[in-house]
Amino acid sequence: xxxxxxxxxxxxxxxxxxxxxxxxxxxxxxxxxxxxxxxxxxxxxxxxxxxxxxxxxxxxxxxxxxxxxxxxxxxxxxxxxxxxxxxxxxxxxxxxx
Amino acid sequence: xxxxxxxxxxxxxxxxxxxxxxxxxxxxxxxxxxxxxxxxxxxxxxxxxxxxxxxxxxxxxxxxxxxxxxxxxxxxxxxxxxxxxxxxxxxxxxxxxxxxxxxxxxxxxxxxxxxxxxxxxxxxxxxxxxxxxxxxxxxxxxxxxxxxxxxxxxxxxxxxxxxxxxxxxxxxxxxxxxxxxxxxxxxxxxxxxxxxxxxxxxxxxxxxxxxxxxxxxxxxxxxxxxxxxxxxxxxxxxxxxxxxxxxxxxxxxxxxxxxxxxxxxxxxxxxxxxxxxxxxxxxxxxxxxxxxxxxxxxxxxxxxxxxxxxxxxxxxxxxxxxxxxxxxxxxxxxxxxxxxxxxxxxxxxxxxxxxxxxxxxxxxxxxxxxxxxxxxxxxxxxxxxxxxxxxxxxxxxxxxxxxxxxxxxxxxxxxxxxxxxxxxxxxxxxxxxxxxxxxxxxxxxxxxxxxxxxxxxxxxxxxxxxxxxxxxxxxxxxxxxxxxxxxxxxxxxxxxxxxxxxxxxxxxxxxxxxxxxx
Numbered sequence: 001x002x003x004x005x006x007x008x009x010x011x012x013x014x015x016x017x018x019x020x021x022x023x024x025x026x027x028x029x030x031x032x033x034x035x036x037x038x039x040x041x042x043x044x045x046x047x048x049x050x051x052x053x054x055x056x057x058x059x060x061x062x063x064x065x066x067x068x069x070x071x072x073x074x075x076x077x078x079x080x081x082x083x084x085x086x087x088x089x090x091x092x093x094x095x096x097x
Numbered sequence: 098x099x100x101x102x103x104x105x106x107x108x109x110x111x112x113x114x115x116x117x118x119x120x121x122x123x124x125x126x127x128x129x130x131x132x133x134x135x136x137x138x139x140x141x142x143x144x145x146x147x148x149x150x151x152x153x154x155x156x157x158x159x160x161x162x163x164x165x166x167x168x169x170x171x172x173x174x175x176x177x178x179x180x181x182x183x184x185x186x187x188x189x190x191x192x193x194x195x196x197x198x199x200x201x202x203x204x205x206x207x208x209x210x211x212x213x214x215x216x217x218x219x220x221x222x223x224x225x226x227x228x229x230x231x232x233x234x235x236x237x238x239x240x241x242x243x244x245x246x247x248x249x250x251x252x253x254x255x256x257x258x259x260x261x262x263x264x265x266x267x268x269x270x271x272x273x274x275x276x277x278x279x280x281x282x283x284x285x286x287x288x289x290x291x292x293x294x295x296x297x298x299x300x301x302x303x304x305x306x307x308x309x310x311x312x313x314x315x316x317x318x319x320x321x322x323x324x325x326x327x328x329x330x331x332x333x334x335x336x337x338x339x340x341x342x343x344x345x346x347x348x349x350x351x352x353x354x355x356x357x358x359x360x361x362x363x364x365x366x367x368x369x370x371x372x373x374x375x376x377x378x379x380x381x382x383x384x385x386x387x388x389x390x391x392x393x394x395x396x397x398x399x400x401x402x403x404x405x406x407x408x409x410x411x412x413x414x415x416x417x418x419x420x421x422x423x424x425x426x427x428x429x430x431x432x433x434x435x436x437x438x439x440x441x442x443x444x445x446x447x448x449x450x451x452x453x454x455x456x457x458x459x460x461x462x463x464x465x466x467x468x469x470x471x472x473x474x475x476x477x478x479x480x481x482x483x484x485x486x487x488x489x490x491x492x493x494x495x496x497x498x499x500x501x502x503x504x505x506x507x508x509x510x511x512x513x514x515x516x517x518x519x520x521x522x523x524x525x526x527x528x529x530x531x532x533x534x535x536x537x538x539x540x541x542x543x544x545x546x547x548x549x550x551x552x553x554x555x556x557x558x559x560x561x562x563x564x565x566x567x568x569x570x571x572x573x574x575x576x577x578x579x580x581x582x583x584x585x586x587x588x589x590x591x592x593x594x595x596x597x598x599x600x601x602x603x604x605x606x607x608x609x610x611x612x613x614x615x
Binding site for chain 2: 010012013014015017019020021022023025026029031
């Protein structure tokens with residue numbers, strides 16, 4: 001999975017916000033607020049990632065136990081899977097467009 | 098001298114005070130369609146509860162009032178129960194007048210329910226109408242000026258998407274009679290004013306205003322007219338025009354004793370006056386609202402939502418930014434809860450403008466991004482152009498944040514102007530049109546001196562092109578005459594329009610003559 005390139009991340013008023021742009025903005029009509037750790041995950045998703053690779057990166061950067069990190073990553077993916085995060089298949093289709 | 102409807106309201110109150118519940122129940126049922134214009138949700142709820150829970154012998158109109166009292170006071174749990182009760186009443190009934198009346202009441206209550214989107218409502222209504230025939234809608238405006246952004250926001254019906262925009266017009270025709278079709282037309286005009294601007298409705302305004310029966314017109318029709326006029330008069334445009342119609346609207350509402358609608362109309366009128374510089378009555382009104390008990394707390398409900406929104410805009414106009422911010426915040430939250438996207442977008446952007454003026458630019462940019470992300474859903478433009486220079490700065494900040502400006506200034510890429518219809522515009526096109534409109538409206542609101550500064554002298558080429566335009570040449574012919582490409586001519590024409598603050602060739606010629614350029 002990787003991030004949808006049509007979402008722009010911006011830091012405003014101490015929060016990270018994901019703003020839909022381009023064609024995505026025509027079907028996705030709200031902002032997503034991320035915390036610092038989620039913003040870090042978002043940066044990682046610039047390249048293709050699996051849950052395991054995200055977990056490894058989080059464990060390397062943050063002092064957190066594996067169970068908590070795994071749960072947070074799963075929640076993050078669940079929250080963003082309807083637009084901001086896309087699977088590899090969708091990414092290929094997106095590139096073809 | 099009292100009007101009949103005012104007497105009715107007094108009768109309701111008299112019977113309520115005398116505890117004559119049976120008579121009150123009868124009177125309320127007889128006047129069910131007018132009750133929502135005469136009584137606040139709180140008053141209605143109180144009267145209905147004392148009149149008693151609907152019984153088997155009660156007719157559909159009593160159930161309607163019972164449901165209306167619940168949904169307008171946001172009691173959704175009890176409302177669902179009432180809807181179930183109505184459903185069981187008509188489900189096994191043979192087709193006929195009685196079934197028609199029950200279904201009409203059911204659909205009218207469903208129209209009031211914010212949990213049901215307008216598209217779902219139309220689909221449901223169409224199914225029922227195919228069984229029982231056409232129905233009527235008792236109230237669409239909900240005592241606010243305008244139909245499109247009344248009880249239910251109708252924007253989704255006018256979107257030019259896969260259905261091509263005409264699908265729901267055909268559905269509406271199948272469901273309703275002449276009055277509701279007229280109201281649908283008014284809503285469409287209002288929506289077009291909110292998206293593409295007044296150029297698209299010029300030919301239809303007189304026709305729609307004349308279509309309202311001066312004697313037998315309904316409250317919704319008059320409120321629909323008022324909604325259109327307020328949209329036309331935003332930012333101080335058409336000042337002093339349409340006075341006869343506004344006079345008729347106020348006369349009608351006063352005669353009928355529809356005080357809730359009158360309050361909303363007067364709120365809008367005061368804000369419009371504030372925009373055009375007549376701030377005295379606006380300030381007096383804001384001061385009156387501040388001390389009036391019912392509006393002192395920050396709770397917003399269906400009755401005071403519109404007034405609260407206007408109050409916020411009024412505060413912004415008189416530079417009371419903290420008060421504006423609080424009012425906008427409450428209207429944004431409530432309008433999102435009841436599915437009123439336009440009001441929510443307007444409140445968020447208004448809040449952003451107030452916050453920007455207070456110097457919290459990052460928070461303002463966040464709020465404006467939220468508003469713009471929601472606003473593109475229905476391609477609103479008008480609501481973003483009401484905040485002058487602050488609005489323009491907020492839009493520019495959004496463009497900078499999302500990289501829209503970077504895309505346009507990339508090396509080797511020509512700057513592109515989008516002239517087309519905002520409804521069919523892409524993301525970039527929509528934002529380009531939006532910025533252009535906001536800048537144009539900003540200039541409109543400026544003083545003559547400021548305008549003169551903005552209106553920098555036309556270049557020689559522009560004067561020449563203006564001369565050709567005055568002589569009746571088309572863009573193509575001008576291009577051939579001057580040996581330049583058509584797109585270049587269009588760019589020059591756009592530049593002339595911008596500098597002269599006009600939107601058509603005729604207006605450009607007239608303005609140029611007035612300024613002694615031609």
